[in-house]
Amino acid sequence: xxxxxxxxxxxxxxxxxxxxxxxxxxxxxxxxxxxxxxxxxxxxxxxxxxxxxxxxxxxxxxxxxxxxxxxxxxxxxxxxxxxxxxxxxxxxxxxxxxxxxxxxxxxxxxxxxxxxxxxxxxxxxxxxxxxxxxxxxxxxxxxxxxxxxxxxxxxxxxxxxxxxxxxxxxxxxxxxxxxxxxxxxxxxxxxxxxxxxxxxxxxxxxxxxxxxxxxxxxxxxxxxxxxxxxxxxxxxxxxxxxxxxxxxxxxxxxxxxxxxxxxxxxxxxxxxxxxxxxxxxxxxxxxxxxxxxxxxxxxxxxxxxxxxxxxxxxxxxxx
Amino acid sequence: xxxxxxxxxxxxxxxxxxxxxxxxxxxxxxxxxxxxxxxxxxxxxxxxxxxxxxxxxxxxxxxxxxxxxxxxxxxxxxxxxxxxxxxxxxxxxxxxxxxxxxxxxxxxxxxxxxxxxxxxxxxxxxxxxxxxxxxxxxxxxxxxxxxxxxxxxxxxxxxxxxxxxxxxxxxxxxxxxxxxxxxxxxxxxxxxxxxxxxxxxxxxxxxxxxxxxxxxxxxxxxxxxxxxxxxxxxxxxxxxxxxxxxxxxxxxxxxxxxxxxxxxxxxxxxxxxxxxxxxxxxxxxxxxxxxxxxxxxxxxxxxxxxxxxxxxxxxxxxxxxxxxxxxxxxxxxxxx
Numbered sequence: 056x057x058x059x060x061x062x063x064x065x066x067x068x069x070x071x072x073x074x075x076x077x078x079x080x081x082x083x084x085x086x087x088x089x090x091x092x093x094x095x096x097x098x099x100x101x102x103x104x105x106x107x108x109x110x111x112x113x114x115x116x117x118x119x120x121x122x123x124x125x126x127x128x129x130x131x132x133x134x135x136x137x138x139x140x141x142x143x144x145x146x147x148x149x150x151x152x153x154x155x156x157x158x159x160x161x162x163x164x165x166x167x168x169x170x171x172x173x174x175x176x177x178x179x180x181x182x183x184x185x186x187x188x189x190x191x192x193x194x195x196x197x198x199x200x201x202x203x204x205x206x207x208x209x210x211x212x213x214x215x216x217x218x219x220x221x222x223x224x225x226x227x228x229x230x231x232x233x234x235x236x237x238x239x240x241x242x243x244x245x246x247x248x249x250x251x252x253x254x255x256x257x258x259x260x261x262x263x264x265x266x267x268x269x270x271x272x273x274x275x276x277x278x279x280x281x282x283x284x285x286x287x288x289x290x291x292x293x294x295x296x297x298x299x300x301x302x303x304x305x306x307x308x309x310x311x312x313x314x315x316x317x318x319x320x321x322x323x324x325x326x327x328x329x330x331x332x333x334x335x336x337x338x339x340x341x342x343x344x345x346x347x348x349x350x351x352x353x354x355x356x357x358x359x360x361x362x363x364x365x366x367x368x369x370x371x372x373x374x
Numbered sequence: 375x376x377x378x379x380x381x382x383x384x385x386x387x388x389x390x391x392x393x394x395x396x397x398x399x400x401x402x403x404x405x406x407x408x409x410x411x412x413x414x415x416x417x418x419x420x421x422x423x424x425x426x427x428x429x430x431x432x433x434x435x436x437x438x439x440x441x442x443x444x445x446x447x448x449x450x451x452x453x454x455x456x457x458x459x460x461x462x463x464x465x466x467x468x469x470x471x472x473x474x475x476x477x478x479x480x481x482x483x484x485x486x487x488x489x490x491x492x493x494x495x496x497x498x499x500x501x502x503x504x505x506x507x508x509x510x511x512x513x514x515x516x517x518x519x520x521x522x523x524x525x526x527x528x529x530x531x532x533x534x535x536x537x538x539x540x541x542x543x544x545x546x547x548x549x550x551x552x553x554x555x556x557x558x559x560x561x562x563x564x565x566x567x568x569x570x571x572x573x574x575x576x577x578x579x580x581x582x583x584x585x586x587x588x589x590x591x592x593x594x595x596x597x598x599x600x601x602x603x604x605x606x607x608x609x610x611x612x613x614x615x616x617x618x619x620x621x622x623x624x625x626x627x628x629x630x631x632x633x634x635x636x637x638x639x640x641x642x643x644x645x646x647x648x649x650x651x652x653x654x655x656x657x658x659x660x661x662x663x664x665x666x667x668x669x670x671x672x673x674x675x676x677x678x679x680x681x682x683x684x685x686x687x688x689x690x691x692x693x694x695x696x697x698x699x700x701x702x703x704x705x706x707x708x709x710x
Binding site: 290 | 452473477
């Protein structure tokens with residue numbers, strides 16, 4: 056008797072929650088429901104990403120200045136773009152940026168992969184070393200910028216002291232941040248110090264993904280360690296290395312905070328990377344239209360380069 | 375090709391003794407199979423010969439030369455791994471040519487090409503040479519893995535369950551092919567498996583390994599007909615040997631505690647006029663024959679029967695023993 060009533064209750068309930076019926080009651084198709092769920096996210100993205108982008112594009116064609124909002128806005132066409140692309144100061148900033156990006160990415164990749172290769176050998180205490188090496192990237196760029204300012208201090212700075220110790224030159228005979236030839240390298244050194252661990256981490260993931268038995272097979276196939284490195288380790292870790300290069304490249308192309316803290320673009324404009332030029336134009340000279348155009352040029356450059364690069368990355372991956 | 379000798383080798387991993395005092399000689403051109411359950415130490419034995427592990431005790435000699443401390447590259451062995459272990463970013467051709475391209479070998483490129491193509495034809499993968507190793511099916515990958523070993527002419531081929539990850543049909547085909555290739559090339563092979571059919575059909579000698587010890591080594595017939603103990607007897611035969619207390623039947627020799635009865639040791643008849651009577655519990659029809667599950671004095675016995683005999687569940691039958699095997703209390707063989 057009990058069993059019978061239980062089973063009839065179950066059947067009754069099953070009818071009640073049949074999806075088709077529920078759908079008809081509320082008038083919602085699966086598609087409507089899906090839209091309902093993603094609409095808040097889309098609205099948020101539109102508000103904080105797409106709208107500012109479109110607004111910036113609009114402003115880049117006008118004489119708009121954020122500090123003189125009541126001056127009537129005039130449509131200027133591509134004037135800003137023309138003047139930016141022919142401005143030698145802009146090209147100088149682009150060169151400073153290129154120097155910074157190329158050297159940091161190169162140094163970080165070589166050192167990062169090298170460290171990953173060593174850590175992957177699983178020597179005694181490799182876990183502890185990994186943690187120690189990872190410390191710099193866990194710090195805030197503001198902190199890093201400030202304490203490297205101290206390290207680079209000619210009289211009391213540890214960096215100058217160490218260089219002096221090894222080269223025999225007087226510690227106060229050079230200024231890393233105040234010298235036109237040294238300061239571009241000063242910011243490269245700090246960025247490499249801070250972000251090599253990050254590249255190492257990604258490379259380490261790549262190296263750990265190569266199974267041991269591949270090396271064992273190569274060992275039996277009489278491949279020397281040298282050949283194992285070039286024909287197994289490097290090709291199989293290459294997609295990871297390329298990914299690290301992509302992340303670091305994009306990140307450093309728009310470098311601002313650390314360089315701004317260390318040198319503020321100086322001395323002169325020797326370390327004035329593109330985003331510092333941009334910040335000055337936008338928030339010191341208040342040339343909003345002009346800086347919008349520059350921002351769009353930077354955006355298109357990074358976007359274009361990254362796209363070409365991702366295509367290459369995919370080719371390597373599918374190899 | 376050369377003779378490979380393993381002399382009283384022991385190997386432990388932490389507190390697990392993987393191999394204890396293993397001695398084994400694989401003659402030139404011989405196909406020896408190591409048969410045993412998972413964790414018996416079969417793979418460890420292969421890895422020790424390859425040099426991928428170092429023994430704690432004992433020595434390994436290849437062609438009369440002591441190679442115990444040598445690196446894998448200096449031993450001239452080829453290894454087929456259970457997980458294929460192909461180089462995923464290389465093509466089939468490059469995978470097979472990899473070992474030939476070792477700088478120390480200086481094989482001319484034309485010879486490499488010819489050799490790889492010859493072996494690829496042998497394994498029926500000659501149309502796949504330009505494919506990526508990862509674009510192949512499991513069976514094809516395993517052929518490439520075998521091919522990668524076959525392009526070389528090493529002292530010995532070491533094969534670690536190369537067919538275990540394939541489906542039954544492919545396994546059967548490759549079993550035949552591998553045996554044919556071994557005979558054609560006169561190759562020396564040490565083959566590790568837990569599949570008794572592979573061991574029985576391919577090997578010229580079978581070594582049964584259990585708990586890190588070599589229980590017995592001999593031709594498939596010797597191992598099957600004259601097992602030294604109950605472990606070895608239980609490894610071979612389908613359905614598995616029935617181990618029954620000697621007291622159940624009369625006429626056991628002195629010291630015999632257990633009777634080992636394979637299907638050919640049991641004669642079944644209807645009625646209750648044999649040595650022992652039994653009840654049919656279940657009949658499994660396999661087509662050409664049937665598995666008969668019997669109950670003999672409360673103990674399960676499985677044997678084969680002709681489907682024509684028409685036994686059914688509940689039938690009472692009688693069993694007669696016909697030269698069965700006898701084992702003592704510790705499982706060792708007792709002469710009849």
